Amino acid sequence: MTRRPLTLKTIEIFASVQGEGLRQGEPTIFVRLAGCNLRCGFCDTKRAWGEGRETPVVKIAETVGRLRRDHPAAWVCLTGGEPLAQNVRPLVLRLHDDGFMVQVETNGTFPPAACADWHTVSPKPPDYAVHPGFRRTAREAKLVVCGSLDLDAIRTARAFFPRPVPIFLQPRSNARGSLAKAVRLLEAAARAGLENVRLSVQLHKVYGLR
Numbered sequence: 001m002t003r004r005p006l007t008l009k010t011i012e013i014f015a016s017v018q019g020e021g022l023r024q025g026e027p028t029i030f031v032r033l034a035g036c037n038l039r040c041g042f043c044d045t046k047r048a049w050g051e052g053r054e055t056p057v058v059k060i061a062e063t064v065g066r067l068r069r070d071h072p073a074a075w076v077c078l079t080g081g082e083p084l085a086q087n088v089r090p091l092v093l094r095l096h097d098d099g100f101m102v103q104v105e106t107n108g109t110f111p112p113a114a115c116a117d118w119h120t121v122s123p124k125p126p127d128y129a130v131h132p133g134f135r136r137t138a139r140e141a142k143l144v145v146c147g148s149l150d151l152d153a154i155r156t157a158r159a160f161f162p163r164p165v166p167i168f169l170q171p172r173s174n175a176r177g178s179l180a181k182a183v184r185l186l187e188a189a190a191r192a193g194l195e196n197v198r199l200s201v202q203l204h205k206v207y208g209l210r
């Protein structure tokens with residue numbers, strides 16, 4: 001009996017620059033996986049909520065390898081949707097074999113991928129709940145500056161993640177109102193004694209990249 005090839009549901013694979021967080025500005029190849037367990041009103045990747053295409057892990061790795069020829073990059077970022085809703089381990093291991101480091105951008109509701117090199121955790125409203133495994137594995141946290149983000153949510157995130165993990169306030173699509181609210185929240189966080197809370201911006205949108 002032939003074994004079914006390992007597959008993941010994908011939306012798109014493309015080369016760009018990581019626009020957010022500590023890795024901001026680094027050339028990166030993105031694998032956008034399909035499906036999400038949440039339905040955030042402010043989601044800017046609603047197209048990833050669908051079923052996507054069943055794609056063999058080998059094919060994903062081949063596409064990433066082809067993109068690297070024209071767009072040299074040391075990192076692959078698994079994003080979504082919610083990438084950890086699927087078993088990404090075989091893909092991460094294959095990308096490691098191909099010499100890449102792997103970042104995972106997650107809403108934090110599923111357990112971390114132990115084999116990944118970097119987790120970017122973006123807790124979401126209304127409860128900003130995060131799987132306890134991310135206390136140890138998160139490299140950075142991102143809070144989208146949406147209507148419901150307030151000082152209490154920042155306080156909750158700061159209490160959850162260890163002090164060296166920065167908490168980025170991420171304005172929605174660099175919109176003016178969201179930028180202004182981010183500054184107000186940063187000042188409020190500083191006044192409240194919350195450490196390592198920082199402003200962010202979506203650099204790829206400033207540069208007009210994907």
Ligand code: SF4
Nearest residue numbers: 036038040043081107
């Ligand atoms: S968790 Fe992320 S991908 Fe899922 S709905 Fe919210 S913003 Fe969109």
